[in-house]
Amino acid sequence: MAALGDGDLEALEGLYDRYSTLVFSVSLRVLHDTQLAEDVVQEVVLRLWRQPSSYDPTRGRFISWLMSVTRNRSLDELRRVTRRLRSEDLEEEPGRELPAPEGVDDPQAGLLLAERRAAVRAAMTRLPPAQRRVIELAYFGGLTQVEIAQATGDPLGTVKTRVRLGMQKLRESLEEFINEDGAVDDGGGIWT
Amino acid sequence: MTPEEREELLAGYALGSLSTPDALDADRLVRTDASAEAELRAFREIADLIALSVPLRQADPALRQRVMSAARQGRVWRPALWRRYWPVAGLAASLLIVTFWAVSLQTSLVHLRQQTEQLSAIVEADAKRLDKLGDPTAPGVQQANAIGVPLSQLQTTASDQQVLIAVQTDPAAILGQFDTTAASHGASGQYVWSNNADAGVVTVRDLPQLPLGGAYRVWLEDGLSRLMVARSFAPDRNGKAEIVLQADGKMKPVRIYVVAASRADDPRSTGPVVLLADVTRASLSSTLVP
Numbered sequence: 001m002a003a004l005g006d007g008d009l010e011a012l013e014g015l016y017d018r019y020s021t022l023v024f025s026v027s028l029r030v031l032h033d034t035q036l037a038e039d040v041v042q043e044v045v046l047r048l049w050r051q052p053s054s055y056d057p058t059r060g061r062f063i064s065w066l067m068s069v070t071r072n073r074s075l076d077e078l079r080r081v082t083r084r085l086r087s088e089d090l091e092e093e094p095g096r097e098l099p100a101p102e103g104v105d106d107p108q109a110g111l112l113l114a115e116r117r118a119a120v121r122a123a124m125t126r127l128p129p130a131q132r133r134v135i136e137l138a139y140f141g142g143l144t145q146v147e148i149a150q151a152t153g154d155p156l157g158t159v160k161t162r163v164r165l166g167m168q169k170l171r172e173s174l175e176e177f178i179n180e181d182g183a184v185d186d187g188g189g190i191w192t
Numbered sequence: 193m194t195p196e197e198r199e200e201l202l203a204g205y206a207l208g209s210l211s212t213p214d215a216l217d218a219d220r221l222v223r224t225d226a227s228a229e230a231e232l233r234a235f236r237e238i239a240d241l242i243a244l245s246v247p248l249r250q251a252d253p254a255l256r257q258r259v260m261s262a263a264r265q266g267r268v269w270r271p272a273l274w275r276r277y278w279p280v281a282g283l284a285a286s287l288l289i290v291t292f293w294a295v296s297l298q299t300s301l302v303h304l305r306q307q308t309e310q311l312s313a314i315v316e317a318d319a320k321r322l323d324k325l326g327d328p329t330a331p332g333v334q335q336a337n338a339i340g341v342p343l344s345q346l347q348t349t350a351s352d353q354q355v356l357i358a359v360q361t362d363p364a365a366i367l368g369q370f371d372t373t374a375a376s377h378g379a380s381g382q383y384v385w386s387n388n389a390d391a392g393v394v395t396v397r398d399l400p401q402l403p404l405g406g407a408y409r410v411w412l413e414d415g416l417s418r419l420m421v422a423r424s425f426a427p428d429r430n431g432k433a434e435i436v437l438q439a440d441g442k443m444k445p446v447r448i449y450v451v452a453a454s455r456a457d458d459p460r461s462t463g464p465v466v467l468l469a470d471v472t473r474a475s476l477s478s479t480l481v482p
Contacts, residue, residue, distance in 0.1 A: 009260065009263060009264065012260070012263055013260065016256060016259060016260070017256075020251060020255070020256070020259075021248055021249070021250065021251065022243075022244075022246075022248065024249060024250075024251040024255075025246045025247065025248050025249045026243045026246050028246075028249050029246040034251075034252075037251070038251055038252060038255050041251060041255060041259070042255070042258065042259050042262065045259050045263075046259065046262060046263060049263045054378075060237075060240075063240075064237065064240040064241075067240050067241075067243035067244070068240055068374075070243065071243055072374075072375075072377045072378075073377070075377075076377055076400045076401065079400075079401075079402070079403045080401055080403070113244075116241070116244055117244045117245070120241050120242065120244040120245045121244070121245045123245075124242070124245040135207070135242065136242075138204075138207040138208070138209035139207055139239065139242045139243075142208075143209065144209050144210065144211050144464075145204055145209050145210065145211070145214075146211050148209070160200040160204065161196075161200065163200065163203050163204055163207065163209065164196065164199050164200040164203045164204075167203040167206070167207070167235055167238060167239075168199070168203075170238050170241070170242070171234060171235070171238050174238060174241055177241065178234065178237050178238075
């Protein structure tokens with residue numbers, strides 16, 4: 001991060017090469033629009049370039065911060081264009097899925113990050129579909145629980161229970177990736 | 193509150209999926225219960241991991257070159273509008289209407305700016321007459337009428353001026369920063385609050401744009417958890433706004449919330465808490481006037 005502060009373009013290229021695919025993928029999952037997702041990648045990367053201090057290492061790991069910024073910026077864009085698309089209504093996202101085997105040879109994010117991705121994907125897959133759905137609508141769709149209840153036709157209490165149970169199960173499944181102090185361990189690297 | 197309800201509240205808060213009343217409850221719980229704060233932190237870490245579940249997609253390889261080029265030139269690359277609004281761009285008739293509307297709006301803004309400048313001159317030149325705004329024969333009111341300023345606008349401006357003066361001259365006024373939330377998205381702000389004047393001023397910046405029809409609201413909460421909508425406002429296009437607040441005298445605010453409401457025309461509509469401030473927290477406060 002200090003190198004970014006010094007205006008080191010090679011550091012920025014390193015950051016881009018390591019994380020841009022992940023940032024793009026998350027943004028695409030929220031926006032379902034390749035062009036808008038690329039805009040978000042550009043904004044997130046240039047924000048770090050212009051203001052490296054926007055990431056505060058004392059408040060958590062870089063990957064957590066980056067995912068949070070990416071999601072929030074994508075949701076802002078989603079609300080701005082008032083595209084409230086929901087995952088169940090969508091065809092496969094545009095773009096080419098990377099052929100690399102998950103968790104073994106991820107060319108963009110590094111082995112440790114890929115392992116975590118594989119673990120999170122597995123944990124999400126193990127959730128009952130109804131629980132996974134409400135969590136994805138909240139996280140990627142930016143919907144409130146009231147809006148989820150309206151969208152799915154389920155009682156609000158049921159939505160709340162599904163969120164709770166789903167988050168509990170994710171917590172149990174992913175416990176090994178959370179340090180004792182609550183910070184997510186993203187496996188070290190230049191940004192931790 | 194049962195343990196299950198408590199966990200539902202914290203899990204939903206971590207996901208940013210609570211409506212405003214529930215978010216306020218969650219915030220209150222976290223501030224008063226250390227174990228709840230730890231639980232929320234753990235849920236938030238899980239929420240951040242959810243992003244990693246997406247299948248990887250390849251962006252346009254040319255994007256890397258565009259980003260690096262923009263970084264080298266020290267400027268922000270912005271996508272061409274035609275690409276973002278391509279479906280709309282084909283509606284030439286709508287474009288004409290929008291153009292006409294923009295010209296009209298510009299004219300109105302110029303007129304409004306002139307009125308505001310004249311109004312400010314009136315108020316500044318004759319502060320002693322502010323209490324006479326209800327009198328149609330008062331010189332300041334007659335002058336306002338002459339330039340076409342509605343009396344209600346004059347009274348609001350004058351009232352805000354009085355509040356500002358009262359807050360700024362209160363040696364015990366408190367100055368503090370707003371805390372951010374999961375919905376802040378880079379927004380920040382500060383406040384000045386005078387318990388003696390039951391009033392304050394909030395300054396915010398970088399507020400996220402709201403969908404069409406939405407509005408920001410400032411809520412005040414007292415020690416008995418009673419809430420009062422202090423003011424609705426719309427930030428400028430840079431997300432900046434200054435809001436003058438006046439409590440009703442029946443409540444002593446201990447917290448200030450900036451909330452994104454989904455509907456500007458419905459005072460009951462709620463949304464996420466974007467910024468919050470604990471007026472009583474001494475560690476973040478300092479007196480405004482030594």
